[in-house]
Amino acid sequence: xxxxxxxxxxxxxxxxxxxxxxxxxxxxxxxxxxxxxxxxxxxxxxxxxxxxxxxxxxxxxxxxxxxxxxxxxxxxxxxxxxxxxxxxxxxxxxxxxxxxxxxxxxxxxxxxxxxxxxxxxxxxxxxxxxxxxxxxxxxxxxxxxxxxxxxxxxxxxxxxxxxxxxxxxxxxxxxxxxxxxxxxxxxxxxxxxxxxxxxxxxxxxxxxxxxxxxxxxxxxxxxxxxxxxxxxxxxxxxxxxxxxxxxxxxxxxxxxxxxxxxxxxxxxxxxxxxxxxxxxxxxxxxxxxxxxxxxxxxxxxxxxxxxxxxxxxxxxxxxxxxxxxxxxxxxxxxxxxxxxxxxxxxxxxxxxxxxxxxxxxxxxxxxxxxxxxxxxxxxxxxx
Amino acid sequence: xxxxxxxxxxxxxxxxxxxxxxxxxxxxxxxxxxxxxxxxxxxxxxxxxxxxxxxxxxxxxxxxxxxxxxxxxxxxxxxxxxxxxxxxxxxxxxxxxxxxxxxxxxxxxxxxxxxxxxxxxxxxxxxxxxxxxxxxxxxxxxx
Amino acid sequence: xxxxxxxxxxxxxxxxxxxxxxxxxxxxxxxxxxxxxxxxxxxxxxxxxxxxxxxxxxxxxxxxxxxxxxxxxxxxxxxxxxxxxxxxxxxxxxxxxxxxxxxxxxxxxxxxxxxxxxxxxxxxxxxxxxxxxxxxxxxxxxxxxxxxxxxxxxxxxxxxxxxxxxxxxxxxxxxxxxxxxxxxxxxxxxxxxxxxxxxxxxxxxxxxxxxxxxxxxxxxxxxxxxxxxxxxxxxxxxxxxxxxxxxxxxxxxxxxxxxxxxxxxxxxxxxxxxxxxxxxxxxxxxxxxxxxxxxxxxxxxxxxxxxxxxxxxxxxxxxxxxxxxxxxxxxxxxxxxxxxxxxxxxxxxxxxxxxxxxxxxxxxxxxxxx
Numbered sequence: 001x002x003x004x005x006x007x008x009x010x011x012x013x014x015x016x017x018x019x020x021x022x023x024x025x026x027x028x029x030x031x032x033x034x035x036x037x038x039x040x041x042x043x044x045x046x047x048x049x050x051x052x053x054x055x056x057x058x059x060x061x062x063x064x065x066x067x068x069x070x071x072x073x074x075x076x077x078x079x080x081x082x083x084x085x086x087x088x089x090x091x092x093x094x095x096x097x098x099x100x101x102x103x104x105x106x107x108x109x110x111x112x113x114x115x116x117x118x119x120x121x122x123x124x125x126x127x128x129x130x131x132x133x134x135x136x137x138x139x140x141x142x143x144x145x146x147x148x149x150x151x152x153x154x155x156x157x158x159x160x161x162x163x164x165x166x167x168x169x170x171x172x173x174x175x176x177x178x179x180x181x182x183x184x185x186x187x188x189x190x191x192x193x194x195x196x197x198x199x200x201x202x203x204x205x206x207x208x209x210x211x212x213x214x215x216x217x218x219x220x221x222x223x224x225x226x227x228x229x230x231x232x233x234x235x236x237x238x239x240x241x242x243x244x245x246x247x248x249x250x251x252x253x254x255x256x257x258x259x260x261x262x263x264x265x266x267x268x269x270x271x272x273x274x275x276x277x278x279x280x281x282x283x284x285x286x287x288x289x290x291x292x293x294x295x296x297x298x299x300x301x302x303x304x305x306x307x308x309x310x311x312x313x314x315x316x317x318x319x320x321x322x323x324x325x326x327x328x329x330x331x332x333x334x335x336x337x338x339x340x341x342x343x344x345x346x347x348x349x350x351x352x353x354x355x356x357x358x359x360x361x362x363x364x365x366x367x368x369x370x371x372x373x374x375x376x377x378x379x380x381x382x383x
Numbered sequence: 384x385x386x387x388x389x390x391x392x393x394x395x396x397x398x399x400x401x402x403x404x405x406x407x408x409x410x411x412x413x414x415x416x417x418x419x420x421x422x423x424x425x426x427x428x429x430x431x432x433x434x435x436x437x438x439x440x441x442x443x444x445x446x447x448x449x450x451x452x453x454x455x456x457x458x459x460x461x462x463x464x465x466x467x468x469x470x471x472x473x474x475x476x477x478x479x480x481x482x483x484x485x486x487x488x489x490x491x492x493x494x495x496x497x498x499x500x501x502x503x504x505x506x507x508x509x510x511x512x513x514x515x516x517x518x519x520x521x522x523x524x525x526x
Numbered sequence: 527x528x529x530x531x532x533x534x535x536x537x538x539x540x541x542x543x544x545x546x547x548x549x550x551x552x553x554x555x556x557x558x559x560x561x562x563x564x565x566x567x568x569x570x571x572x573x574x575x576x577x578x579x580x581x582x583x584x585x586x587x588x589x590x591x592x593x594x595x596x597x598x599x600x601x602x603x604x605x606x607x608x609x610x611x612x613x614x615x616x617x618x619x620x621x622x623x624x625x626x627x628x629x630x631x632x633x634x635x636x637x638x639x640x641x642x643x644x645x646x647x648x649x650x651x652x653x654x655x656x657x658x659x660x661x662x663x664x665x666x667x668x669x670x671x672x673x674x675x676x677x678x679x680x681x682x683x684x685x686x687x688x689x690x691x692x693x694x695x696x697x698x699x700x701x702x703x704x705x706x707x708x709x710x711x712x713x714x715x716x717x718x719x720x721x722x723x724x725x726x727x728x729x730x731x732x733x734x735x736x737x738x739x740x741x742x743x744x745x746x747x748x749x750x751x752x753x754x755x756x757x758x759x760x761x762x763x764x765x766x767x768x769x770x771x772x773x774x775x776x777x778x779x780x781x782x783x784x785x786x787x788x789x790x791x792x793x794x795x796x797x798x799x800x801x802x803x804x805x806x807x808x809x810x811x812x813x814x815x816x817x818x819x820x821x822x823x824x825x826x827x828x829x830x831x832x833x834x835x836x837x838x839x840x841x842x843x844x845x846x847x848x849x850x851x852x853x854x855x856x857x858x859x860x861x862x863x864x865x866x867x868x869x870x871x872x873x874x875x876x877x878x879x880x881x882x883x884x885x886x887x888x889x890x891x892x893x894x895x896x
Contacts, residue, residue: 033811035819040773041766045850047773047823050807053815068776068850074819077801084804086811131774131851236482238519239564246525246565247658249595249784251847256778265792267435276608277615280574281556286444288577289524289586292558292601296571297526298435298442304477305434320778320849323658338476342469356473359465361455367472369491371500372507525563525571 004202005173005185005209006195014174017182018062018119021198022089023054030197031115032086035074037064044134048074050088062091062117062172065141067124070316071096072259076109083113091117093124094165095314098347099259101167102310105354108262115190118165119172120213123150123157127319148175148216156315156328159224164213167349170194176212183209228333235330241297244330247323248296254317254327255303260310267306268299300327304334309355310346311335392446392512394421396505397437398493399429399452401459405495406451410502417505421449428452430463430470437474437488442526447512451493451504464492486511487518528695528738529717530702533731540713541589541618541644541701544729546581548616553725554642557581558601558617559589568660571595574605574615589618589644590701592669592682593662594651597841599626600786603636610637616725618644620651621694622841625874626786628696629837632881635789642725645697647704647743649673650686654846676705676742677749685842685855688754690747693738696875698722705742758860761853768824771857774850775823781844781854787834795826827854831861836882837873838862 010017025031038049039059046064048071049056071092078088092100097116103109122145129152130137140152150158157163165171169191173183185206186192195202235244252269255261267273273295284290311331318328339345341364342355398404404425410417426432429452437448450471458464471490478485489508493501520526533540548554556576563569570593573586580587598619605611619627624645630636649672652665665681672679678687694700700716703709715731716738717723762771779795782788794800800822811817835858844854866873868891869882 038816040770042770042773045774048819049816050811050819051816052811056816068774069820077820078807079804080801081803084808086808127849128851232480232482238483238523241481241483242523242525242563243565243567243569246563246567246569246571247595248569249571249654249847251780251784253778253780253783253847253849256780256783257776257849264796264798269791271791274604274607277605277611278609280605281576281615283443284524284556284574284576287522287524288575289561289580290574290576291525291563292572292574293596293604294574295442295526297520298439301438301442301477301481302435305438305473308477309473320776320780322654322780322847322849324655334477334480337480338473341472341476356466356469359462359469361465364468364472367468367475367490369489369504371491371503523564524573525565525569 003206005183005204005206006200006202007204008172008182008184009180010182011180014119014172014182015062018091018172019057019060021184022091023057025089025194025198026052026054028198030194031089033088035078035088035090036060036062037091044131050078063119063121063145065125065138066127066130067093067096067314067316067319068127070099070257070259070314072099072103072109075100075114076103076259076262079110079114080108083110085113087113087115089115089117091119093121093314094118094162094168095160095312096259097165097168098162098312099314101347101350102260102312103262104350106260106262106310111350115170115194116168117170117172118168120174121160121163122148123153123160123163125152126154154315154319154328155326156313156318156332159220159227159332160313161217161220161224162312163216163220167347173206173209173213175216176208185209227329228336231329231333244325245296245300247325248300249323250293250296250299251322252299253320253322257316257320258307259314259316260307260312261303268295268302304331308335308338309342309344312347390513390517391420392509392517393444394447394449394509394512395440395445396421396423396508397429397432397448397450398423398425399463400425400427402453402457402495403429403451403493406493406497406501409496409498413498415498415502417502418509421505421509428458428460428463429467430458430460430465432467432470434470434474437471441483441487441518442520444521446515446518446521447487447489447508449489449491449504449508451491451501454492454494457494483520484515484518487515528735529723530734530736531715531717531726531729531731532734533713533715533729534711535713536710537701537703537706537713538590539583540715542581542583542585542587544715544726545587545589545616545618546578547729548725549576549578549581553614554616555613556615557587558598558605558615559587560591560593560618561586561588568663570657570662572598572601590646590703591662592649592651593657594620594623594841594843595654595657596784597626597786597843598623599630600789602627602641603630603786603789606636606639606641610639611641614640614642616642616644621645621648621692622689622839623786624694624697625691625839626841628874628877629787629839629881630789631877633789638877642699642721643697644699644701645694646701647694647738648686648689648692649704650678650682650689652681653683656681670709673703674705674707674709676746678746683842683846683855684757684853685840685845685859688750688757688859689840690750690754691839692746692750693743695738699726700738702738704746705740757856758863761857761860768827771852772824772827775827775852776850777820777823777826778849779826780847780849782830784843784847785834786839786841786843787837788830795822795829831858834858835862835865836869836871839873
């Protein structure tokens with residue numbers, strides 16, 4: 001891993017540059033296929049297409065205005081049962097790449113024959129905003145992303161501080177590059193080899209990019225911390241929390257679209273929670289009523305306990321919620337704190353072991369309840 | 384009589400089948416007592432206790448959840464208690480972030496021969512929960 | 527002529543009063559009905575109530591609210607899935623929810639034992655996004671005015687406006703709402719079964735015999751039929767058109783999760799059968815040049831149609847929950863209607879009527895064999 005990159009000409013914009021570069025790679029058989037967002041036939045959304053025919057790149061978009069499906073899900077479906085013989089380049093947002101890395105650790109994806117290619121990311125629009133008027137949405141996105149203005153993006157994107165990608169195989173750096181050019185930065189030996197095969201020399205210093213990225217990271221981290229502090233104050237305690245989830249209809253969309261929630265059958269939909277009527281009536285008597293279907297809060301807190309250590313704060317959950325519950329905001333707040341407690345950053349590197357699959361002998365003593373011997377003596381006194 | 388004295392907490396005390404329950408058995412052998420409202424629930428190993436089962440009692444009506452297992456290094460399954468410690472840290476992080484009183488969850492090692500420590504934990508936790516009062520989630524029917 | 531009980535209270539008061547007295551007297555152990563969640567947001571959810579105090583005037587229960595956060599047919603299945611109820615429980619549900627439950631009972635996903643089913647002639651429900659964040663409150667006066675006139679508020683779910691099955695004569699008790707101009711001061715409960723009559727014993731009111739289907743209801747039928755035709759005609763058919771319509775489908779399967787008829791714990795499309803080996807992806811890629819991932823977007827929709835259309839009750843949950851704004855319920859209702867007509871089958875009408883795919887006649891459907 002060196003600190004040099006390459007320059008890619010981009011007179012017609014980032015999208016054209018990236019598509020052109022990948023088309024070239026496809027034609028030169030450096031890759032056998034690409035996995036890239038392509039506009040759907042009706043022009044009202046984008047879907048991941050695995051393609052080997054360069055002609056299909058006509059409507060491709062490396063940075064589409066929306067993320068209807070989290071790219072890591074597409075990568076996982078493709079490689080769940082192993083890698084084939086084809087070398088595939090997947091063009092994804094940084095959070096999608098990070099989720100793919102998490103899924104690989106969770107054995108739901110295999111990245112041996114797959115190259116993750118990312119681009120500095122300005123965010124995506126909330127899906128429902130975009131669907132109201134796709135053409136206007138696309139225009140709004142194009143304009144806002146030029147200025148790196150995240151105000152109209154998903155709430156999760158507004159507070160994203162991992163918009164640039166250290167752990168993909170190849171990264172396109174648009175921040176800090178001179179007009180009409182973009183950086184191409186290898187992130188792994190695999191990525192370096194591709195640039196060699198394409199005769200693209202690594203002869204450019206990355207100081208400008210690094211500086212600009214760090215500057216934006218600092219600003220975004222501050223925004224994120226403020227947003228989480230505000231949210232925490234606003235929803236603290238059972239009342240605040242149940243307010244947030246008062247509209248929840250238990251559709252489980254959030255779980256379905258989450259890239260990290262990979263279980264074929266979610267625990268919260270399994271027979272474990274489908275109980276005889278006496279159970280429901282007894283619980284109802286205890287509290288006067290029982291919200292039905294039951295276990296709404298359990299689903300959210302339980303799902304959090306299952307996945308926040310791998311949560312990449314992509315915001316797919318919030319986009320999919322039909323009741324406009326700020327799921328991603330709550331979960332990314334939980335994720336940050338839990339990951340920090342266990343010294344882990346989701347999606348940073350394949351080398352970081354999953355936090356629940358490992359431990360240290362000497363850690364987390366704050367969780368151990370100290371034994372106060374005085375208590376024992378008091379009991380003897382009172383006896 | 385204060386409300387505090389009338390409030391009898393509902394407490395679930397998870398005990399691993401080796402040291403945790405062993406502590407309970409030693410306490411019994413020494414005729415030591417602990418409050419009746421602290422209900423033991425046996426798991427094979429604290430490492431086998433899913434995070435969901437710490438959260439669920441707190442939603443369904445428990446006022447406190449205590450967990451006791453072997454000391455680090457003594458786990459019958461080598462490292463179950465280390466996994467448990469991480470899992471408890473995770474649950475406490477979630478509860479703390481959401482203002483749901485992580486102090487209603489205690490994680491304390493109790494060895495097979497530590498009968499006094501076992502009853503002290505049960506009694507101390509019971510008193511601690513009495514001070515905290517009933518779990519506010521208990522009365523919410525919209526959970 | 528069905529037996530009825532006219533109560534001198536507005537419909538909401540009457541129904542709440544009935545449920546409160548059933549709980550207080552211990553004649554039922556619980557009531558499944560809509561209610562306020564504790565949140566300040568004005569959230570609404572179904573709840574299994576055991577406290578009669580929920581049914582006082584400003585209590586948590588809102589049994590007749592025009593909202594459907596979940597199809598209660600699925601909830602009744604959840605309640606009675608493992609075992610039938612040991613004692614009586616009342617449930618206040620919309621006609622399509624009742625029909626969905628009957629379809630589930632036919633599939634051994636629930637039991638009718640000990641259930642007191644209360645429904646009403648139905649003026650439709652508002653879509654989920656209208657109800658989110660407390661949006662229902664301001665709609666209610668307009669809604670009830672429309673119901674009294676026997677018409678539907680334009681803003682209710684499209685499948686509600688097209689619904690022809692809004693007279694649930696197979697409930698134990700049916701509350702007359704549609705076309706009842708004096709809803710605010712009096713209310714007629716139609717007692718369709720012996721069980722219904724038994725459970726209202728002792729309730730203050732005047733017995734009468736009357737038809738559920740009034741003139742207003744017949745007019746409403748006509749309006750709905752016209753809208754239904756228009757709605758279905760608007761669906762774009764043909765493979766290319768379907769690909770366009772489902773082009774923005776994100777494969778979240780929310781439509782399946784909220785559908786009362788889709789009860790499978792593990793859907794075929796989530797199972798290992800649809801987790802393909804890399805070789806399969808590669809050969810498809812070779813063949814077609816391009817392959818949408820994850821796969822099976824349109825296949826899922828057609829497959830689900832094959833599985834449930836025969837029992838689709840047109841509740842409209844699927845459209846409401848779709849993050850991609852696809853009019854799923856319009857398409858499913860349309861296909862459902864034609865499949866049901868083919869088999870001359872009315873889902874949810876009669877629990878003894880077998881599901882068409884579970885039975886056959888020796889001589890039928892000659893047009894299918896070539």
